[in-house]
Amino acid sequence: MIRTRIAYLLIGCATASLTRCSPVDRVPATVHVQQEHTDWSTGLIAYEATWPDKFGIGRPADKKFIDRWDIDVRPDGKGLPKGRGLAKNGAAVYRKKCASCHGANGYEGPEDKLVTDPTGGNTIGNYWPYATTIFDYVRRAMPFDAPGSLTDQEVYDITAYLLYLNGIIEEGHVITEESLPRVEMPAKKRYVLDDRRGGPEIR
Amino acid sequence: MSVERDYFLQIRGLVRWLTATVAIFLALVAGLVWYQHTSRGVKEPSFDSKIVVDPGKVQGAPSSEVGYRSKYDNPKRIATYATASRTPLEELQGTITPSDLHFERHHAGIPDIDPEQHELLIHGLVDRPIRLKLSDLKKYPSVSRICFIECSGNFRYGKREMTPGEVCGLTSQSEWTGVLLSTVLRDLGVRPEAKWLLAEGADGALMARSVPLQEALTEAIIAYGQNGEAIRPQQGYPMRLVIPGFEGNTQIKWLRRIELTDQPVMTREETSKYTEKVKNGKIRMFSLVMDARSIITYPAYPKRIEKGWQELRGIAWSGRGKVTKVLVSVDNGKSWQEAHLQGPVLEKAHTAFKLMWHWDGKPTRVLSRAIDETGYEQPTYKQLVKAREARGGYHFNPIVGWDIEKTGEAYLADVEDI
Numbered sequence: 001m002i003r004t005r006i007a008y009l010l011i012g013c014a015t016a017s018l019t020r021c022s023p024v025d026r027v028p029a030t031v032h033v034q035q036e037h038t039d040w041s042t043g044l045i046a047y048e049a050t051w052p053d054k055f056g057i058g059r060p061a062d063k064k065f066i067d068r069w070d071i072d073v074r075p076d077g078k079g080l081p082k083g084r085g086l087a088k089n090g091a092a093v094y095r096k097k098c099a100s101c102h103g104a105n106g107y108e109g110p111e112d113k114l115v116t117d118p119t120g121g122n123t124i125g126n127y128w129p130y131a132t133t134i135f136d137y138v139r140r141a142m143p144f145d146a147p148g149s150l151t152d153q154e155v156y157d158i159t160a161y162l163l164y165l166n167g168i169i170e171e172g173h174v175i176t177e178e179s180l181p182r183v184e185m186p187a188k189k190r191y192v193l194d195d196r197r198g199g200p201e202i203r
Numbered sequence: 204m205s206v207e208r209d210y211f212l213q214i215r216g217l218v219r220w221l222t223a224t225v226a227i228f229l230a231l232v233a234g235l236v237w238y239q240h241t242s243r244g245v246k247e248p249s250f251d252s253k254i255v256v257d258p259g260k261v262q263g264a265p266s267s268e269v270g271y272r273s274k275y276d277n278p279k280r281i282a283t284y285a286t287a288s289r290t291p292l293e294e295l296q297g298t299i300t301p302s303d304l305h306f307e308r309h310h311a312g313i314p315d316i317d318p319e320q321h322e323l324l325i326h327g328l329v330d331r332p333i334r335l336k337l338s339d340l341k342k343y344p345s346v347s348r349i350c351f352i353e354c355s356g357n358f359r360y361g362k363r364e365m366t367p368g369e370v371c372g373l374t375s376q377s378e379w380t381g382v383l384l385s386t387v388l389r390d391l392g393v394r395p396e397a398k399w400l401l402a403e404g405a406d407g408a409l410m411a412r413s414v415p416l417q418e419a420l421t422e423a424i425i426a427y428g429q430n431g432e433a434i435r436p437q438q439g440y441p442m443r444l445v446i447p448g449f450e451g452n453t454q455i456k457w458l459r460r461i462e463l464t465d466q467p468v469m470t471r472e473e474t475s476k477y478t479e480k481v482k483n484g485k486i487r488m489f490s491l492v493m494d495a496r497s498i499i500t501y502p503a504y505p506k507r508i509e510k511g512w513q514e515l516r517g518i519a520w521s522g523r524g525k526v527t528k529v530l531v532s533v534d535n536g537k538s539w540q541e542a543h544l545q546g547p548v549l550e551k552a553h554t555a556f557k558l559m560w561h562w563d564g565k566p567t568r569v570l571s572r573a574i575d576e577t578g579y580e581q582p583t584y585k586q587l588v589k590a591r592e593a594r595g596g597y598h599f600n601p602i603v604g605w606d607i608e609k610t611g612e613a614y615l616a617d618v619e620d621i
Contacts, residue, residue: 039549040346040349048344055342055343055390056390057335057339057342057343058334059333060334061325061332061333066326069324069460070326070460071409072401072403072468074464074467076466122475127486129469129474133470133474140409141310141311144311147408187486191486192488193487193488194489195487196494198492198494198523198524198579199579202586
């Protein structure tokens with residue numbers, strides 16, 4: 001009798017435990033969807049591992065092609081063509097090609113003020129840290145209505161003239177690929193590199 | 204009866220008829236005018252009619268090759284100058300800027316470039332300089348990324364009647380598609396002394412910027428796609444540089460040349476422009492990353508709100524990563540509540556924030572403040588002025604807000620008073 005009861009009890013427990021362990025019962029009441037970090041670079045490293053060692057796309061650029069396009073001029077003078085610029089010659093070019101936007105003396109506007117005057121505002125003389133930038137910019141982008149139309153000689157002369165108008169060089173000072181990088185600009189000492197790095201401090 | 208009397212009667216009859224006709228006509232016109240003036244809404248006929256009173260009862264326009272906006276919806280860029288236009292932030296839904304409303308800033312106009320004639324030269328401190336056409340770029344493994352591009356000179360104020368777009372609409376968000384710069388450079392043999400890159404555009408200004416190579420390499424994209432289509436001419440067709448989080452000016456459009464160098468070129472755009480005066484008479488240069496910022500786009504000028512519940516909406520973004528929190532004040536800064544951020548919150552991306560607000564009809568000021576994952580909190584105007592000893596300049600990202608008047612009208616709050 002007792003044995004039968006124990007047997008029933010065991011069968012009962014087994015059934016109960018089986019029922020409890022059935023897959024349907026195991027699904028939790030709340031489904032936790034896995035929160036994956038998804039951003040633009042998700043899986044990129046694994047994808048990169050499937051790339052070939054070399055793509056071999058495009059065609060090689062030879063020196064001739066590069067020289068034609070490589071127009072930038074750096075503070076150390078790299079990129080400057082050989083040449084000699086004089087303020088006196090620059091004055092004539094300036095009157096013809098620059099004065100209508102920048103004013104007869106370089107500060108009347110209507111466009112950017114280039115020469116320091118008592119009314120304030122950023123100019124080459126009080127704001128530009130490198131003299132080579134004048135050459136680089138004038139050659140690449142000026143005059144506004146015909147960018148890139150000036151000869152290197154004209155650019156050298158205008159550079160000399162603008163430095164002279166700002167009182168940075170003497171009128172007779174010859175601007176060459178050697179002397180331009182050596183021109184010390186008054187604003188250079190004011191420049192600092194960005195020090196904002198995020199975080200709570202306001203800079 | 205005399206002939207004259209007969210004539211007289213005939214003419215009298217004619218005149219009477221004419222008078223009656225004119226009177227009836229006038230009465231009808233007056234009646235119609237009165238009816239049109241007084242009746243509002245369209246009367247539906249009680250039978251199946253072909254009269255167009257319900258778009259559900261008539262065939263609409265056929266399909267077309269290119270879609271169009273509803274004629275009832277006309278968002279427009281805010282064109283302040285010939286060389287710039289702003290995104291009307293207050294007109295946008297969600298966080299993607301429709302490509303034709305992306306802000307513009309160009310220094311020599313928008314060039315017309317035939318991709319067949321266009322090439323990208325990559326040279327400098329590499330062993331194997333190359334020339335790439337648009338079709339070449341598309342052969343590389345591609346990458347797509349949603350991020351904002353913001354001009355670093357993106358803050359205007361000075362009068363109460365200004366819209367969010369007028370205040371800081373030189374920011375827009377797109378999904379950019381292209382190839383990672385690092386993927387292209389993989390083949391070229393970058394020399395260890397390469398520390399900077401010069402990127403140059405093919406526009407009339409040959410716009411050029413120097414960017415530190417290490418910082419740019421992880422995320423910079425040479426992009427050719429914008430929101431599923433080719434980049435628009437205003438945004439640099441056929442290819443541009445996209446450097447998520449960096450100031451817009453570095454992300455050279457109409458890209459034609461990348462030169463790897465050991466030092467920055469110090470172009471006009473990174474010396475005489477895009478530098479800012481900071482304290483002690485210093486000038487800060489290479490301020491490349493855009494700090495966290497936010498703006499409430501509703502309620503905002505020129506909208507007017509009604510008393511009761513409304514969803515206050517805005518966007519927040521940071522060039523240093525994800526926006527983690529946006530705090531909103533509806534009581535002029537006395538208390539701040541955390542706004543709901545619409546997920547997924549992406550790195551260096553416009554993030555929509557919302558807050559349900561019950562306006563009691565009393566005049567107040569609403570403000571928003573973004574906080575990013577570096578712990579940076581968007582500063583007030585006063586904090587910025589104190590930190591920099593300058594009252595403006597590039598990278599000026601102060602908290603802005605809106606004065607809600609008794610009438611429900613919203614006006615730009617005086618930023619110096621926040």
